[in-house]
Every structure is written in C-alpha cells, then in structure tokens.
Amino acid sequence: MLYELTEEEAMLRDMVRDFAAKELEPKAEHYDQTETFPHEHFEKMGELGLMGMLIPEEYGGSDMGLFAEVLAVEELAYSCASTAITMAVHNSLVTGPIVRCGNEEQKQEFLPGLASGERLGAYCLTEPNTGSDAASLEMTAVKKGDKYVLNGTKSWISTAGVSGVMLLFARTDKDAAKKKEGISAFIVTPDLPGLTIGKEEKKLGLRASNTVQIILEDCEVPADRLLGEENTGFKIALNALSAGRIGVAAQALGIHRACLDESVRYSQERHQFDQPIANFQAIKVKIADMAMELEAARWLVWQAAKLRDAGQPCIKEASMAKLFAAEAANRAAREAVQIHGGYGYMKEYKVERLFRDAKVLEIYEGTSEIQRLVISREVLA
Ligand SMILES: Cc1cc2nc3c(=O)[nH]c(=O)nc-3n(C[C@H](O)[C@H](O)[C@H](O)COP(=O)(O)OP(=O)(O)OC[C@H]3O[C@@H](n4cnc5c(N)ncnc54)[C@H](O)[C@@H]3O)c2cc1C
Structure with missing residues (x-):
C-alpha cells in the first residue's frame, strides 16, 4: 500500500x-x-x-x-x-x-x-438553458439600494427543497467582457419572498435525494448576502466544483465497492451446472476487473483529495478522479447486474438500485465529456 x-x-x-x-x-x-x-x-x-x-x-x-x-x-x-x-x-x-x-x-x-x-446546503448553478455551459447562466441580480433583486430559474438543484442555505449564482454584469466575469455568488435562504421551490423531480436513481427547481421572481436578497466580491462568483463556483468533483468520485467508490461485494457474495452462493458461478472464468474476469478498477479509482480520488487539502493545484486530478471513478462504477454496476442474471433486474436485489444510482455520476458536477475537455485543456496547456 x-x-x-x-x-x-x-x-x-x-x-x-x-x-x-x-x-x-x-x-x-x-x-x-x-x-x-x-x-x-x-x-x-x-x-x-x-x-x-x-x-x-x-x-x-x-x-x-x-x-x-x-x-x-x-x-x-x-x-x-x-x-x-x-x-x-x-x-x-x-x-x-x-x-x-x-x-x-x-x-x-x-x-x-x-x-x-x-x-442543509444546496448549490444552485444549473438553469433550464445552461448546464455544461454554466458561464452563460441567465439568472439576473440587479442591485437596488441595500438589496439585489434576483430573477430567473435554477434546475435540478439537489437538496434545495429541504435546504436551509443555498449558494446561488446570478448575473450581476451583463456587459462584462467575458460572460464568466459578470457572475456573483449569493447566500440565499428559502424564506425570502419571491423564492418558490418547484416540483420535486422524479428520477432514475438517487430517488431518495431531493432534486427541485427554484424560481426567483423579484426576489430581494440583502446586499450583505453577496459572497465574496461582486462579479467573482464564477471563480467561486469553479473552485467549489473542483472539490465537489472529488466528492462525487468518492460517491462512485462507495457504489463500486458495493457492486463488487454483492457480486462476490452472489457468485459464490449461486449454483449453476452443479457449481458456484464464481468457478466460471467469465465471472472471475468480471470480478477481477471490478476489483482492479476500484483500487485504481481510489488512488486517483485519494491523490486529488490530498492535493486539495495541501492547497496544491488539482483541477486536472479532480477531473481525472471524477471521470475514471464514475465510469468505473458504471462498468462495475453493469457487470454486477449481469452476474446476478435475472435476479439483478429485480428490485429485491441491491444491485438494481446501484445500477440506477451509478448513472448520474457521469452527468452531474460536469459530464464525462466535460471532464475530458478539462483534462485535455490542462494536458495541452
Ligand atoms: C440528479 C441530478 C442532480 C443535480 N444536482 C445539481 C445541483 O445540486 N446543482 C446544480 O447546479 N446542478 C445540478 N445538476 C445539474 C447537472 O450538473 C447538469 O445536468 C450537468 O452539468 C449537465 O448539464 P445538462 O444536463 O444541461 O447537459 P448539457 O450541458 O445540455 O449537455 C448535454 C450533452 O452534451 C454534452 N456536451 C455539452 N457541451 C459539450 C462540449 N463542449 N463538448 C462535448 N460535449 C458536450 C454533455 O456532455 C452531454 O452529454 C444535477 C443534475 C442531476 C441529474
């Protein structure tokens, strides 16, 4: 080790x-x-x-x-x-x-x-028209006296329906030379007049997490809720995402390890052709790949977290950890269902939930395509 x-x-x-x-x-x-x-x-x-x-x-x-x-x-x-x-x-x-x-x-x-x-905290960046291209976000915040008046909608915000504190990003300067230079971060509480929590989303996986829209209509946020300097919000958002991606990668490790443990147990218990299915080479290969990729993913995740704690640059390492761990967990979840055969398709078996929960790892906090863009940008710099 x-x-x-x-x-x-x-x-x-x-x-x-x-x-x-x-x-x-x-x-x-x-x-x-x-x-x-x-x-x-x-x-x-x-x-x-x-x-x-x-x-x-x-x-x-x-x-x-x-x-x-x-x-x-x-x-x-x-x-x-x-x-x-x-x-x-x-x-x-x-x-x-x-x-x-x-x-x-x-x-x-x-x-x-x-x-x-x-x-509980919620992070509100995504909007109906801006996901990967978050710098183009459309929510506006206009300063009026000692308040900012916010208008716009945020989509698919985790925990926002049950949260007490939202970190929310809005455009304070629509004329900024670069879109990302006109965004500010606000600490918003759900009790503010003009803030409405939309319907709870029905999801493929993570069905026990809370995912909602937030609608702001002339919502007055006290000026002292501005986080950091005006128009520096996008930097705050990206810096947070760098740590967030390492957290998602760790979530992938947990799902992956559960897939491996379930597969090891089941393949030793389930008999076909008068022997445990773990005896078959095709199953052994799946188990070996799952175990190997889990270790590889864990090293990437641990390395990225250690760098971040040491205050070292870790944009590339965070993206590598998130990308590899998310894709490896999805491969593990697919194979875990396969090893369980028809039982793996049934709700009584944990691997069915793991399979559904794994998918979003490749989507939120930057899709796998976006992680590859980030990594290549760093490598080619
Ligand atoms: C369950 C769940 C919880 C979420 N929680 C939050 C949250 O708490 N806070 C929050 O702010 N957001 C949250 N999100 C939103 C999430 O971060 C976005 O879904 C994600 O960033 C992708 O944006 P999009 O869905 O708009 O896809 P799009 O950006 O529209 O992308 C669609 C497809 O095009 C690809 N694509 C886009 N641009 C490029 C490019 N330049 N090159 C190559 N391919 C590209 C993408 O990879 C993807 O495959 C959540 C989403 C889900 C599903």
Missing part, C-alpha cells in the same frame, strides 16, 4: 462504516422505492462531525478536511448514495465556499447551523 491511513483516518472510516451499516443500509431500499428523503440522519451526522468536515472548529465544524470527507462519502455511498450526495454537496459545494470567501458575519450566521446538520 502506498498510503496507509493514519489511526485517526481509519477510526473515522470505521465509525462511518458502522453508522452506514446500522442506520442507512436497512432503510436505503425503502427510501429509494418510496422516494423518501432521509431527513432523520443529518442531525446525527452533524453530531458525528460529518456535516462540518470543512468548517473550522470555532464555527462548530470538525475541520477534518477533504480527504476525511472522501473516506466518509465512500462509506455512506456504499449503503445509500442519496445520503452520500446530500452530505457531499453540503460540505464541498456549500460550506467550503462560505469558509473560503465568506466574511466574519456570514460565517457566524451560517456555518454553525450547517455544521450541526440542522440546516
């Missing part, structure tokens, strides 16, 4: 593994089938330090860093990918930017409630 977990890191991983096995595993299938958001767990996760992993202790956080978050997200995703993404978005995409760019008043107002899990 190139990197041995420290005693503290191993304890954290084991603690989250135990929590996930006891609290999430028995309920994840029910949450998925009934599309129930797993509300009940986040305060407990706050007590365990999992909701403030990037928040300094003075604001109630555990300040364990992104590498620790990655260890935790893998364990949560092993049992419930919906809980894992809710926690990862909350930490990397919402608390991280507030810690990095917030002023003292903002930190004191928002971080303690986020760290305790009492308030």
Whole structure:
C-alpha cells in the first residue's frame, strides 16, 4: 500500500462504516422505492462531525478536511448514495465556499447551523438553458439600494427543497467582457419572498435525494448576502466544483465497492451446472476487473483529495478522479447486474438500485465529456 491511513483516518472510516451499516443500509431500499428523503440522519451526522468536515472548529465544524470527507462519502455511498450526495454537496459545494470567501458575519450566521446538520446546503448553478455551459447562466441580480433583486430559474438543484442555505449564482454584469466575469455568488435562504421551490423531480436513481427547481421572481436578497466580491462568483463556483468533483468520485467508490461485494457474495452462493458461478472464468474476469478498477479509482480520488487539502493545484486530478471513478462504477454496476442474471433486474436485489444510482455520476458536477475537455485543456496547456 502506498498510503496507509493514519489511526485517526481509519477510526473515522470505521465509525462511518458502522453508522452506514446500522442506520442507512436497512432503510436505503425503502427510501429509494418510496422516494423518501432521509431527513432523520443529518442531525446525527452533524453530531458525528460529518456535516462540518470543512468548517473550522470555532464555527462548530470538525475541520477534518477533504480527504476525511472522501473516506466518509465512500462509506455512506456504499449503503445509500442519496445520503452520500446530500452530505457531499453540503460540505464541498456549500460550506467550503462560505469558509473560503465568506466574511466574519456570514460565517457566524451560517456555518454553525450547517455544521450541526440542522440546516442543509444546496448549490444552485444549473438553469433550464445552461448546464455544461454554466458561464452563460441567465439568472439576473440587479442591485437596488441595500438589496439585489434576483430573477430567473435554477434546475435540478439537489437538496434545495429541504435546504436551509443555498449558494446561488446570478448575473450581476451583463456587459462584462467575458460572460464568466459578470457572475456573483449569493447566500440565499428559502424564506425570502419571491423564492418558490418547484416540483420535486422524479428520477432514475438517487430517488431518495431531493432534486427541485427554484424560481426567483423579484426576489430581494440583502446586499450583505453577496459572497465574496461582486462579479467573482464564477471563480467561486469553479473552485467549489473542483472539490465537489472529488466528492462525487468518492460517491462512485462507495457504489463500486458495493457492486463488487454483492457480486462476490452472489457468485459464490449461486449454483449453476452443479457449481458456484464464481468457478466460471467469465465471472472471475468480471470480478477481477471490478476489483482492479476500484483500487485504481481510489488512488486517483485519494491523490486529488490530498492535493486539495495541501492547497496544491488539482483541477486536472479532480477531473481525472471524477471521470475514471464514475465510469468505473458504471462498468462495475453493469457487470454486477449481469452476474446476478435475472435476479439483478429485480428490485429485491441491491444491485438494481446501484445500477440506477451509478448513472448520474457521469452527468452531474460536469459530464464525462466535460471532464475530458478539462483534462485535455490542462494536458495541452
Ligand atoms: C440528479 C441530478 C442532480 C443535480 N444536482 C445539481 C445541483 O445540486 N446543482 C446544480 O447546479 N446542478 C445540478 N445538476 C445539474 C447537472 O450538473 C447538469 O445536468 C450537468 O452539468 C449537465 O448539464 P445538462 O444536463 O444541461 O447537459 P448539457 O450541458 O445540455 O449537455 C448535454 C450533452 O452534451 C454534452 N456536451 C455539452 N457541451 C459539450 C462540449 N463542449 N463538448 C462535448 N460535449 C458536450 C454533455 O456532455 C452531454 O452529454 C444535477 C443534475 C442531476 C441529474
């Protein structure tokens, strides 16, 4: 092993593994089938330090860093990918930017409630007409006295229907030389007049996560909710996504490992032609590839998280980790269903959910096509 977990890191991983096995595993299938958001767990996760992993202790956080978050997200995703993404978005995409760019008043107002899990964070970038091309976003924020008036719609926002704090990006300068230079970041709360939560989306996977539209109509946001300087919001968005992608990659590790474990168990139990199907070379090859790709993905994810924690550039490494881990988890999920044969297609078997949950890894926080663009841009620079 190139990197041995420290005693503290191993304890954290084991603690989250135990929590996930006891609290999430028995309920994840029910949450998925009934599309129930797993509300009940986040305060407990706050007590365990999992909701403030990037928040300094003075604001109630555990300040364990992104590498620790990655260890935790893998364990949560092993049992419930919906809980894992809710926690990862909350930490990397919402608390991280507030810690990095917030002023003292903002930190004191928002971080303690986020760290305790009492308030959940949502990251609002995507719009109906702008996904991969986020710099073209159309939501506007016009300054009027001590307020900004926001108009526009955000799409497919995770957790926003149940969140207490939204980090939201809007255009403050439509004449900026470059589109990305006219965007600002705002800390928005759902109680603001003019903010409406749209219908909850019906999804292929992650059915227990909350995904909604947010509609802002002449929504007045106090000027002191501007995060960082005006027109620097896109930098804040991208910086957060760099950590967010490592979190999604960790989610992929959890789904992947669950696919492998389910496949190993099933292939040793299931008999055909008077022997366990694990005896067949075709099955062994699948298991070998799943195990190998899981290890390879984990090294990429750990490397990216370590770089990020050390304050080193990690754009390329974050994209590589996200791209490889997401695609490897999808290959693992496909093979896990195949190894289970017809049973794998049935809802009673966990691999059916893992297969559906895996797909979005290749889509959100930058599609696989966009990750390849980012990596090639860095390599060709
Ligand atoms: C379950 C779920 C949760 C989400 N949660 C959030 C959230 O919390 N916050 C948030 O802001 N967003 C969220 N999103 C949105 C997500 O980030 C976007 O879906 C994603 O960025 C892709 O944008 P798009 O769907 O508009 O696809 P598009 O950008 O329209 O892309 C369509 C296709 O074209 C390809 N493509 C686009 N541009 C290029 C290019 N230049 N070169 C090659 N191929 C290209 C894409 O890769 C893709 O295959 C979520 C999405 C889902 C499904």
